[in-house]
Amino acid sequence: MKRDVVILAIETSCDETSMALVKNGNEVLAMTVLSQMDTHADFGGVVPEIASRMHTENITMVLSETLAKANMDVSQVDAIAVTYSPGLLGSLLVGIECAKVLSMVYDKPLIAVNHTMGHIFANQIENEMVYPLLALIVSGGHTDLVMMKSPYDIDILGSTVDDSIGEVYDKVARVLGLKYPGGPNVEKLAREGTFSYNLPKAMKEPNYQFSFSGLKSAVINLVHNEEQRGHEVRLADLANSFQTVAVDELLRKVELAFQNTGVKEMILAGGVSANRYLREKMEELANKYQVHFHVPAFQYCTDNAAMIGAAAYPLYLKKKFASYDLNAQSNFDIKAYIETLKEP
Numbered sequence: 212m213k214r215d216v217v218i219l220a221i222e223t224s225c226d227e228t229s230m231a232l233v234k235n236g237n238e239v240l241a242m243t244v245l246s247q248m249d250t251h252a253d254f255g256g257v258v259p260e261i262a263s264r265m266h267t268e269n270i271t272m273v274l275s276e277t278l279a280k281a282n283m284d285v286s287q288v289d290a291i292a293v294t295y296s297p298g299l300l301g302s303l304l305v306g307i308e309c310a311k312v313l314s315m316v317y318d319k320p321l322i323a324v325n326h327t328m329g330h331i332f333a334n335q336i337e338n339e340m341v342y343p344l345l346a347l348i349v350s351g352g353h354t355d356l357v358m359m360k361s362p363y364d365i366d367i368l369g370s371t372v373d374d375s376i377g378e379v380y381d382k383v384a385r386v387l388g389l390k391y392p393g394g395p396n397v398e399k400l401a402r403e404g405t406f407s408y409n410l411p412k413a414m415k416e417p418n419y420q421f422s423f424s425g426l427k428s429a430v431i432n433l434v435h436n437e438e439q440r441g442h443e444v445r446l447a448d449l450a451n452s453f454q455t456v457a458v459d460e461l462l463r464k465v466e467l468a469f470q471n472t473g474v475k476e477m478i479l480a481g482g483v484s485a486n487r488y489l490r491e492k493m494e495e496l497a498n499k500y501q502v503h504f505h506v507p508a509f510q511y512c513t514d515n516a517a518m519i520g521a522a523a524y525p526l527y528l529k530k531k532f533a534s535y536d537l538n539a540q541s542n543f544d545i546k547a548y549i550e551t552l553k554e555p
């Protein structure tokens with residue numbers, strides 16, 4: 212009989228201090244997410260210095276609260292997992308130092324988890340990931356379409372050639388005068404409008420490269436031109452038109468992958484996967500091609516430690532443990548990461 216594996220996972224890459232206890236990569240025994248969003252909203256975005264200071268202030272409390280929720284202590288877990296990349300350097304370091312201390316004191320293996328992989332494995336919580344599967348990563352830092360043959364065998368089909376979709380949502384939010392966090396606010400406003408502005412579609416070529424900068428510039432220019440002419444911008448209509456074109460760009464590439472690969476499983480990953488319009492449109496497309504489509508539950512779409520515990524599980528099974536030299540890496544090169552998975 213297989214023994215249960217419980218991983219204590221730590222996530223501090225941006226503005227959420229989060230810890231979770233995850234059993235066998237798919238069962239969340241406890242999770243705590245302490246968001247700093249309200250503090251950063253006053254500044255219009257995450258302030259790195261404030262973020263790391265708040266992680267330092269809160270991390271011990273988040274640890275004791277998480278353990279108390281599951282009525283466990285650190286000696287009962289099998290490993291300590293922590294996000295080491297990508298993210299804000301100072302923020303990542305708070306989580307990493309905490310993980311190292313727990314690992315040393317309790318003599319537990321340390322597992323270094325990539326945050327973007329965490330977003331992918333959020334799909335494993337409450338759902339089985341069936342391979343081969345197509346994963347669309349739509350986050351603040353990334354827009355990638357990848358084919359996974361197993362947790363350790365990943366091919367990149369295509370990535371954005373310019374901005375990530377999350378970044379563009381956030382920029383558009385700003386020109387529309389919406390508050391941080393941009394993405395959810397654009398989505399909310401879009402629901403009140405109709406598709407009535409003519410915005411350029413991105414690349415027409417049948418490849419897997421995404422592009423969003425043309426769309427972003429078009430929205431910015433439109434707002435500025437209308438303001439200069441003294442015209443009123445129909446903000447909800449513009450949000451709706453932007454979202455329709457942006458999501459369409461994602462749909463076209465995914466449809467191409469359905470046609471070319473015949474894949475029958477698909478997942479969405481990353482903060483933008485919390486977007487209901489995207490979830491609905493992607494589901495429609497998947498139904499058309501008879502593809503099983505999964506998205507994480509809303510609480511696992513945005514940053515959280517449960518997804519880090521889920522992503523750590525396949526690494527635990529392969530004994531891919533980190534040394535105490537582990538350092539934070541602010542940038543993430545998905546290609547380089549995939550190579551590390553192949554190492555024996």
Ligand code: KG4
Nearest residue numbers: 350351352377394395398481482483485486
């Ligand atoms: O995946 P994530 O945590 O970022 C990285 O790990 O890089 O996602 C954050 C991004 C932000 O750009 C945020 O605006 C966007 O996800 N986001 C959304 C929604 N919720 C979060 N974008 C559109 N619609 C949403 N409902």
Ligand code: ZN
Nearest residue numbers: 350482513514
């Ligand atoms: Zn994230």
